[in-house]
Amino acid sequence: MSAPTGVAFFPVTVFDRRGEFDEARYKAHIQSTLQQAPFSCVIPLGSVGEFAYLSTDERKDVVEATIDAVDGSVPVVAGASTIATREAVELTNHASRTGADGVLVTPQSYFPPTERTVLNYFTQIVDQTDIPVWVYNNPSTTNIDMSCSLLSRLFALDSVVCVKSGSGDMRSFRNLRRTVGDTVDLYAAPPNMFEKLALGADGWSGPVATIDPDGAIELFRMLQNDGLTAARKLFEQWQPLLNYFDDYPYVATMKAILNLQGRDVGRPRPPVQPLGDVVREDLRAVMGDLNVL
Secondary structure (H helix, E strand, C coil), rough: CCCCCCECCCCCCCCCCCCCEEEHHHHHHHHHCCCCCCCEEEEEHHHHHCCCHHCCCHHHHHHHHHHHHHCCCEEEEEEECCHHHHHHHHHHHHHHHHHHCCEEECCCCCCCCCCCHHHHHHHHHHHCCCCCCEEEEEEHHHCCCCCHHHHHHCCCCCCCEEEEEEECEEEEEEHHEEEEEEEEEEEEEECHHHHHHCCCCEECCCCHHHCCCCHHHHHHHHHCCCCHHEEEHHHHHHHHHHHHHHHCCCCHHHHHHHHHCCCCCCCCCCCCCCCCCHHHHHHHHHHHCCCCC
């Protein structure tokens, strides 16, 4: 088992004017984005998919809609992160039954989790399900930066095939790459996406993949083919746009950008609020300079 090499597409979840899941527009968002570039996989219900604000039944609806929209064209790795282990198991089994190719899981917790808590969480998921598991180390939302030692213990679990690294600790990432890089796939995620790719990550995801699919895949190919200088210049061009994701709410920023591109993904679900008019106009100007409107 292994994760698909390349660039992952994380769709936003589209809501109608009442704030309910809009299946038709969601499917259109996935299909139109996949037509733009050869993504390695689609991962619904990531952070940008607003999974934290969806009910369990809504999350199942999103996974089913994703698999239907993709129609076998690329693998689907469903987000299955929850606070309660039993619910993560339920969502993982649903993804398996529905036809997903894997699940992406972070050790979500209301209380900051210990390493023992995280190990038990993933062990129970693996023991009670039969689908490949991607471990997402995302300390900005989980309050734990999983150590190389802990991740190595998780990789010993039969179904764990990949880690998506959202850690800002580059020394830890280098150690991880050196110790398990030949046996487990590593995906780069913010922060330090570029640096992780330059160190040999097997794939990556981030805002650019949705905003500029061709550019994201071009960057990955450059680095796969020793084009470090050209890749660095391309990534630097995106930095003014990526800065908005640091300064404003992530989902609100992504949806504002996609709507400015004419991709009609609606508003974030409360409590997240859409960006104000002044910020959107600033975004429009930056996007115009980057030719991504």
